[in-house]
Amino acid sequence: MNESNSTDLLLDISILYRSTQKYYDKMLQSLSLTYAQLPILILIYEHEGISLQQIAYEGGYDKGTITKQVQKLQEMGYIRVQSSQRDKRAKELYTTQNARSIMNKIYGIRASWWQHISASIPENDMQKFSTFYKTMVVSAREFAQKDQEEIVFFDHQKLNIEIDPGKMSTIVWTGGCNFRCPFCERSRFIFLKEDSRVITGTKILQYLEERQNVLDQLVITGGEPLMHPELDSFLKEAKALGYQIRIETNGSYPQHLEDLIQNHRVDQVVMSLKNTPEKYGQSIGLDQAEIQKIQRSVDILLHCDLDVRFVIVPIKEFHGQEDLIQMITWIKDAPCIELHSYQESMTPIQEGLHGYTHQELQSLLPQLQEITPNIKIKGGSL
Numbered sequence: 001m002n003e004s005n006s007t008d009l010l011l012d013i014s015i016l017y018r019s020t021q022k023y024y025d026k027m028l029q030s031l032s033l034t035y036a037q038l039p040i041l042i043l044i045y046e047h048e049g050i051s052l053q054q055i056a057y058e059g060g061y062d063k064g065t066i067t068k069q070v071q072k073l074q075e076m077g078y079i080r081v082q083s084s085q086r087d088k089r090a091k092e093l094y095t096t097q098n099a100r101s102i103m104n105k106i107y108g109i110r111a112s113w114w115q116h117i118s119a120s121i122p123e124n125d126m127q128k129f130s131t132f133y134k135t136m137v138v139s140a141r142e143f144a145q146k147d148q149e150e151i152v153f154f155d156h157q158k159l160n161i162e163i164d165p166g167k168m169s170t171i172v173w174t175g176g177c178n179f180r181c182p183f184c185e186r187s188r189f190i191f192l193k194e195d196s197r198v199i200t201g202t203k204i205l206q207y208l209e210e211r212q213n214v215l216d217q218l219v220i221t222g223g224e225p226l227m228h229p230e231l232d233s234f235l236k237e238a239k240a241l242g243y244q245i246r247i248e249t250n251g252s253y254p255q256h257l258e259d260l261i262q263n264h265r266v267d268q269v270v271m272s273l274k275n276t277p278e279k280y281g282q283s284i285g286l287d288q289a290e291i292q293k294i295q296r297s298v299d300i301l302l303h304c305d306l307d308v309r310f311v312i313v314p315i316k317e318f319h320g321q322e323d324l325i326q327m328i329t330w331i332k333d334a335p336c337i338e339l340h341s342y343q344e345s346m347t348p349i350q351e352g353l354h355g356y357t358h359q360e361l362q363s364l365l366p367q368l369q370e371i372t373p374n375i376k377i378k379g380g381s382l
């Protein structure tokens with residue numbers, strides 16, 4: 001296990017949750033209660049007459065879950081439900097004598113668990129932790145209720161003049177990828193750390209608005225940008241600001257690609273081709289490749305009137321000379337094919353791979369140019 005896993009807050013919370021559940025379920029067995037019902041029963045006991053809606057809000061429950069649990073507590077004789085005096089349609093929940101007689105035991109079980117898990121933490125630290133934890137709960141609740149449809153990015157290069165010489169570009173990186181190419185140069189955008197910097201689409205649009213007269217092009221790369229359906233509305237706004245849009249994709253989302261092209265959201269598409277159809281699966285780190293999707297993207301790009309480029313990063317362990325010839329032949333009608341030299345990532349998916357050197361690519365070039373003259377060598381990637 002690497003270091004990033006050992007400091008994974010989400011995993012820690014999950015372990016704490018499951019351990020707590022195991023403990024409570026065992027201790028509550030004799031009362032026929034479960035861990036899930038306990039906070040609800042305590043809430044009712046401490047706020048006699050509370051409504052279903054209040055419990056749902058306090059505990060962050062959805063309506064279905066809370067209704068089911070309240071029904072069970074009622075069937076077990078721990079609570080009763082009655083209509084409110086003030087509003088007959090509203091229901092109020094009360095504990096029964098049965099429940100009140102076991103609350104002492106329940107509080108004891110809860111306190112023992114708390115004592116056990118906090119025993120080795122000094123009291124001061126525990127108080128600080130409780131404050132931080134409550135703050136995180138409030139933030140989590142607010143964030144979970146917000147509209148999550150906005151696209152987010154995980155890096156932003158404000159100005160780049162090399163990616164498309166002659167153009168002033170700004171570059172954003174999306175997170176996540178459906179492929180696991182062993183020679184991936186972008187793994188930091190596939191396996192994102194919990195504390196990764198997140199930049200909202202709104203922030204990027206603000207930046208684009210402020211630089212409207214300076215920048216020419218917005219470049220969207222990743223990870224795999226076309227995994228994100230929210231991209232479309234973001235690009236609509238970026239286009240409305242007058243930007244040219246370049247998208248870099250692995251070609252596995254042909255429908256999204258086609259929609260973006262038809263909706264005039266994109267001006268330039270760069271598709272990376274990983275290997276020959278027969279060897280595609282091993283080159284993307286999966287048992288099988290959905291080669292028909294790759295083929296469809298190739299067909300879409302070969303028949304559209306955008307600025308289209310295909311990129312190949314030749315790796316000695318994956319691409320023999322024959323493979324490269326077959327790949328170029330596959331896309332020989334493309335207006336532009338770029339051979340990139342390989343730069344190993346800081347955290348490679350597979351270590352010890354060897355790219356073709358610039359000189360080796362140069363010596364291969366004449367043979368490849370016999371298939372199509374539209375090939376060039378370009379150094380490095382983003």
Ligand code: SF4
Nearest residue numbers: 177179181184223250
């Ligand atoms: S090389 Fe591109 S397609 Fe492959 S895993 Fe990395 S980001 Fe995804």
